[in-house]
Amino acid sequence: MGSTGKKVKKKSFSRRLSRTVTLFVAVIFVAEMIMVELTSSKIIAEEAARSTQHMLHGTIGELELPLGEVEIATRAVSSFVMTSPNMATTEMIMKRTVEMDTLICGGSVIYPSSDGAKATMSYEDSSGTVHSFPMAGGWSDDSWVMQCLAYVDQYRAPFWAPPYMAEGKRNQRVTAYCYPIYREVEGDSVLTAVVTAELPVDWMERKCESLRPYPHALTTVVCGTSIIGLRDSILMAQIQEAVAEDKSLQELQEDMKKGVDSMRRIGSGSQVGYVVYGPLHNGWTVSIVCQYKEVLQRSSQIHFNLLIIGIIVLLLLYVVCRIIIHRMSSPITQLSDAALRMAKGDLNTELPEIKSGDEMMHLHDSFVYMQNSITEYIEELKTTTAANERMESELGVARNIQMGMLRTDFPANVAAMLVPAKEVGGDLYDFVQKDNYLYFTIGDVSGKGVPASLMMAITRAGLRFVAGMNQPMDKLLERVNVSVTDTNANNMFVTLFMGRINMDTRHMEFCNAGHNPIIVVPPAGDAYFLKAKPNLAIGLFDDFAYEAESLDLEAGTRLILYTDGVNEAERADQSLFGNERLLAWAGSDKVRRAASEQEVVDGLYAEVLQYTEGNQQNDDITIMSIKV
Amino acid sequence: MEVTIKNEGEKTYVTLNGRLDTTNADQFQTDIQPLMTMPKPDIDIDCTDMSYTSSQGLRIFLSLQKSVLARGGKMVMLHMNPQVKEVFDITGFSNIIAIR
Numbered sequence A: 001m002g003s004t005g006k007k008v009k010k011k012s013f014s015r016r017l018s019r020t021v022t023l024f025v026a027v028i029f030v031a032e033m034i035m036v037e038l039t040s041s042k043i044i045a046e047e048a049a050r051s052t053q054h055m056l057h058g059t060i061g062e063l064e065l066p067l068g069e070v071e072i073a074t075r076a077v078s079s080f081v082m083t084s085p086n087m088a089t090t091e092m093i094m095k096r097t098v099e100m101d102t103l104i105c106g107g108s109v110i111y112p113s114s115d116g117a118k119a120t121m122s123y124e125d126s127s128g129t130v131h132s133f134p135m136a137g138g139w140s141d142d143s144w145v146m147q148c149l150a151y152v153d154q155y156r157a158p159f160w161a162p163p164y165m166a167e168g169k170r171n172q173r174v175t176a177y178c179y180p181i182y183r184e185v186e187g188d189s190v191l192t193a194v195v196t197a198e199l200p201v202d203w204m205e206r207k208c209e210s211l212r213p214y215p216h217a218l219t220t221v222v223c224g225t226s227i228i229g230l231r232d233s234i235l236m237a238q239i240q241e242a243v244a245e246d247k248s249l250q251e252l253q254e255d256m257k258k259g260v261d262s263m264r265r266i267g268s269g270s271q272v273g274y275v276v277y278g279p280l281h282n283g284w285t286v287s288i289v290c291q292y293k294e295v296l297q298r299s300s301q302i303h304f305n306l307l308i309i310g311i312i313v314l315l316l317l318y319v320v321c322r323i324i325i326h327r328m329s330s331p332i333t334q335l336s337d338a339a340l341r342m343a344k345g346d347l348n349t350e351l352p353e354i355k356s357g358d359e360m361m362h363l364h365d366s367f368v369y370m371q372n373s374i375t376e377y378i379e380e381l382k383t384t385t386a387a388n389e390r391m392e393s394e395l396g397v398a399r400n401i402q403m404g405m406l407r408t409d410f411p412a413n414v415a416a417m418l419v420p421a422k423e424v425g426g427d428l429y430d431f432v433q434k435d436n437y438l439y440f441t442i443g444d445v446s447g448k449g450v451p452a453s454l455m456m457a458i459t460r461a462g463l464r465f466v467a468g469m470n471q472p473m474d475k476l477l478e479r480v481n482v483s484v485t486d487t488n489a490n491n492m493f494v495t496l497f498m499g500r501i502n503m504d505t506r507h508m509e510f511c512n513a514g515h516n517p518i519i520v521v522p523p524a525g526d527a528y529f530l531k532a533k534p535n536l537a538i539g540l541f542d543d544f545a546y547e548a549e550s551l552d553l554e555a556g557t558r559l560i561l562y563t564d565g566v567n568e569a570e571r572a573d574q575s576l577f578g579n580e581r582l583l584a585w586a587g588s589d590k591v592r593r594a595a596s597e598q599e600v601v602d603g604l605y606a607e608v609l610q611y612t613e614g615n616q617q618n619d620d621i622t623i624m625s626i627k628v
Numbered sequence B: 001m002e003v004t005i006k007n008e009g010e011k012t013y014v015t016l017n018g019r020l021d022t023t024n025a026d027q028f029q030t031d032i033q034p035l036m037t038m039p040k041p042d043i044d045i046d047c048t049d050m051s052y053t054s055s056q057g058l059r060i061f062l063s064l065q066k067s068v069l070a071r072g073g074k075m076v077m078l079h080m081n082p083q084v085k086e087v088f089d090i091t092g093f094s095n096i097i098a099i100r
Helices: A004-010 A015-085 A086-102 A142-153 A200-212 A233-247 A247-258 A292-343 A359-405 A449-466 A473-486 A581-588 A596-610 B025-031 B055-070 B080-092
Strands: A108-113 A117-124 A130-136 A157-164 A173-185 A188-200 A218-223 A225-227 A262-268 A271-279 A283-292 A414-419 A425-433 A437-445 A494-502 A507-513 A519-521 A551-554 A556-562 A621-627 B002-008 B009-019 B042-053 B072-080
Touching: A015 A086, A015 A108, A015 A173, A015 A200, A015 A262, A015 A271, A015 A283, A015 A292, A086 A108, A086 A130, A108 A142, A108 A173, A108 A581, A108 B080, A117 A142, A142 A157, A142 A173, A157 A218, A157 A225, A157 A233, A157 B055, A173 A200, A188 A200, A200 A218, A200 B055, A218 A507, A233 A247, A247 A262, A247 A271, A271 A292, A283 A292, A292 A359, A414 A425, A414 A437, A414 A596, A425 A621, A437 A473, A437 A556, A437 A621, A449 A473, A449 A494, A473 A494, A473 A507, A507 A596, A519 A581, A556 A596, A581 A596, A581 B002, A596 A621, B002 B025, B009 B055, B042 B055, B042 B080, B055 B072
Parallel strands: B009 B042, B042 B072
Antiparallel strands: A108 A117, A108 A188, A117 A130, A157 A173, A173 A188, A218 A225, A218 A283, A262 A271, A271 A283, A414 A621, A425 A437, A437 A494, A494 A507, A507 A551, A519 A556, A556 A621, B002 B009
């Protein structure tokens, strides 16, 4: 029992239902996660690009301001330089400018001449002290002064020089705004001086670094071939290589040159990202490169958190479901336990209280109803059974009484047997020996059971009454008929064969009231059914006139009387024993050689039993044998 | 046992089919109940397909006959097979019930 209980628990309803619900919710949850992942990553990417673009514009604004400031300062210096050709003065002005301006870290005024160039140089060292000094001649081609002049020659307008290593004892990369001054000489504009103001690159680099939307995003300022904000030379080389191979990057480069403000998707495989870029007024481009991987990392983090929360919620759901369902279905368990107890015979077992008003209560009510019904039914059954037992015992008594009515003290030349189909039957036989006469009769009441048995008792009483009366056979039978008919309100009737044999003369008078013809087995010659006048069965009409007949029998003749329980004995397939079989048996040697009448009677009964093959006997069987 | 009862004008035709034995005698009694109440009955009972009748069946036919005569009607049983006829003959019922 214990192991069975465990098994049942394993497959508990609450567990199964909880599992189904949880699984269902999990499927929905996963589907939702996938959908969110798909849609949100796109939205997040777009949002990120847009916010990066905003940031770019902010960055551009922040860079434009100091650049403009430097330009204004440079132009101011230039206006002095135009009016004052004195180098000492310009040197002082430049020095003052470097000292005063917080952004400008150095500056120079270059005077080109046919034999090279002269220049004044001012710069702020790391301690903040401003040095100023004139420089003259001996410029190498890669010196700043020569490069600047080359640019001036190229642009012939103010410009920002790409970053370069500052002159003097400074280990500093700078970029410079260069303002060339021309003078009209005989129709030509002749370059008289170039004023430059230097801006430290590291300042811009710091700006770039501080303006990163993501830790690994790359903010750079592209100035021609130089890139500010990209200090990693290996990465620089990789970028250059990539640009050489990737057409879209080349297009990007073109865009930058043209000063387009836009956004592009770049890269391939896992290395995908986007770049937003916009121009500065001086032709430089600010760009921010972001990797999608990094952009989506945050949303991945959110998704991961969601997943964890989801799993926790699912687990909680499972547990809560189980508890709730277990609680809600516990009446079922209790009811099933109660049912088991009832099945084991405890009909008054207490049922659990359920007042929920739902199907559970309905089930409970049905159980209560069933319990009551079964109890009532069993009570009824007990009563019925008791009544049946009483009736059976009464029937048993009735049977004994009925059997007691049948004579069994057979003389040597008579034997008979009666086997009722039920406890009591409607067949009868009787015989009376008086003087040298043998009165005998066999009869069959229509129907079976108790009604037939009562009728049989009445008939037998009537027969006993007339037996031995020295009157004609037909009169005797008429008297019996009247007495039976008087007491018969139910249209029941009795077929009867009645005979009287003078044992000395072997003269037989007989009357057949609707009974099966008896069989006559003469000592020599064939057995035959004794044809008789068709009189009506008794019990129907009290004024019916019966006709008697007579027959002289040879010595040694055997009379075999029977009721229809014999010739109509049925097999399972409903085939009947039949008159032919009966007559053939009666004429057989077995009967002729029979030592006693009892042997004849038993022989016929055995024959019938053999024929019916155990099929239930459905009519009373009566057999009588008489030898004269 | 199948019982078919058909009324055609004054006449009533009854058709019996099957065995009439202890198991269905009560049902048969119920089936022919309409015949027990009609005024001035004139009943033809076709027994062509009645294969057997028990003594209880005889009793019911007799009751019917008595009831019919009491109402001043008549009843005839037709086309009995030889086995059934034999039962009617042996029991003497042929003497009191019209058989053709």
